[in-house]
Amino acid sequence: MGEPSRRAVLLGAGALGAAGALGLVSPAHAWTWPAQASVAGTGRGIDPRRAWDPEADAIVADLFARGQVEQVNALLADWTTNGQALPAGLPGDLRAFLERARVLPAWTDAAALAQAFSFYERRGLYLGLLYGLGSGMMSCAIPREARAVYYSAGGADLKDRIAKTAKLGYDLGAPDAFGPTGQMVVTALKTRLTHSAVRHLLPRSRHWRSGATENLPISQADILVTWHSLATFSRNKLTAWQVPVTRADEDAFLHLWQVTAHLLGVDDEYIPGTWDSASRQSRQILDPVLAPTPEGVKLAHRLLDLAGAEGGLSRPMLHSFIRYCLGDRITDWLQVPREPASDRAVAEGWPHFLTFRETLVGTPMPGSVFWAQDEFLRLGVLFFLGEGRPISITMPTGNNPN
Numbered sequence: 001m002g003e004p005s006r007r008a009v010l011l012g013a014g015a016l017g018a019a020g021a022l023g024l025v026s027p028a029h030a031w032t033w034p035a036q037a038s039v040a041g042t043g044r045g046i047d048p049r050r051a052w053d054p055e056a057d058a059i060v061a062d063l064f065a066r067g068q069v070e071q072v073n074a075l076l077a078d079w080t081t082n083g084q085a086l087p088a089g090l091p092g093d094l095r096a097f098l099e100r101a102r103v104l105p106a107w108t109d110a111a112a113l114a115q116a117f118s119f120y121e122r123r124g125l126y127l128g129l130l131y132g133l134g135s136g137m138m139s140c141a142i143p144r145e146a147r148a149v150y151y152s153a154g155g156a157d158l159k160d161r162i163a164k165t166a167k168l169g170y171d172l173g174a175p176d177a178f179g180p181t182g183q184m185v186v187t188a189l190k191t192r193l194t195h196s197a198v199r200h201l202l203p204r205s206r207h208w209r210s211g212a213t214e215n216l217p218i219s220q221a222d223i224l225v226t227w228h229s230l231a232t233f234s235r236n237k238l239t240a241w242q243v244p245v246t247r248a249d250e251d252a253f254l255h256l257w258q259v260t261a262h263l264l265g266v267d268d269e270y271i272p273g274t275w276d277s278a279s280r281q282s283r284q285i286l287d288p289v290l291a292p293t294p295e296g297v298k299l300a301h302r303l304l305d306l307a308g309a310e311g312g313l314s315r316p317m318l319h320s321f322i323r324y325c326l327g328d329r330i331t332d333w334l335q336v337p338r339e340p341a342s343d344r345a346v347a348e349g350w351p352h353f354l355t356f357r358e359t360l361v362g363t364p365m366p367g368s369v370f371w372a373q374d375e376f377l378r379l380g381v382l383f384f385l386g387e388g389r390p391i392s393i394t395m396p397t398g399n400n401p402n
């Protein structure tokens, strides 16, 4: 079967849009989250399931058409810090786009970002575990994400994929994450280009086409779903675990993720302005989509094999901690076995560990001490995943060949 043309793919996306405009999207699933609750405070009322990233998508599609993707990847490899000038030799349209997109939104609050780092210093260990073992596994129960990851290039090299994703988690919690010496702006923009490359490539995969439930992957709504599986889920877990988090910390943590969403290309009208509005949005778009898929189950088990091999945790403990974070429904969907002994040990032991650690947090020990300890863990994970090489996020040039 021949490859669909870019035009056919874009027309397909248009047809989806038209279906929505004609009211063919079931009212039960209509987008009702109000833009007034967003950081923008106002919006155009467009359903984010029919919004992608037109500017970046067009530029990246042209890079493919001109055969420049590998050259751009090589040029961008040395672009790592937010304050660094863009490398010479980039195509003009891409350069202009990156110069515009690297500017932080006007609503960025530097004090809140500084507070977020202080929060990471004290609670980064929990966040790392929640991102890695909670959200990472949950993504296997988000059908569109599981399918996209499974059939894209990263599906054939999960270790590389996790190392790159872990880099984003690491850069987010580093000092000056969005300032000139941090790396998060660069990492988010490289991810944005990667997502555009996936939108270009995936509709050409025969696997993707044969089971397609969508024409163009990674809509703005999809990104928000993943955003909630990271940010809102982690915040809810800290609350459920009764970790004492101040209002200032909670708001700062939200802000960190708001700025991240903006840099990933999410329109401000969809980015929740408060935790209340985030929870409402999460209930509307994350909760109803969670479901098992054959791809998600296979991904989950390959992730477990990797985490077991690289992370040094015993397999039963890994299974039990995932069950503890995600609950029985999702864990059973992913066919993670029950481990009666360690399930009980984690359920009983984790609250004690939290209490012990929180007692230390309450002592006059500076946050940097906790951060330094957790930093060893994080760096160790990144080192193993990256096999000692610097990790660079690059646009894929093909799909999963298998």
Ligand code: HEM
Pocket: 144, 145, 146, 148, 149, 152, 153, 154, 155, 160, 161, 162, 164, 165, 168, 191, 194, 195, 198, 217, 218, 219, 222, 223, 224, 226, 227, 230, 264, 393, 394, 396
């Ligand atoms: C790539 C983060 C949402 C699918 C990446 C990468 C990062 C990342 C850091 C680069 C790693 C790599 O190249 O392997 C995020 C974040 C998201 C998000 C923070 C939302 C907050 C999504 C969603 C989907 C998706 C919603 C699908 C529905 C992919 C795929 C790749 C990718 C297929 C490329 C894998 C490859 O072939 O290399 N993402 N992502 N992402 N992401 Fe996302």
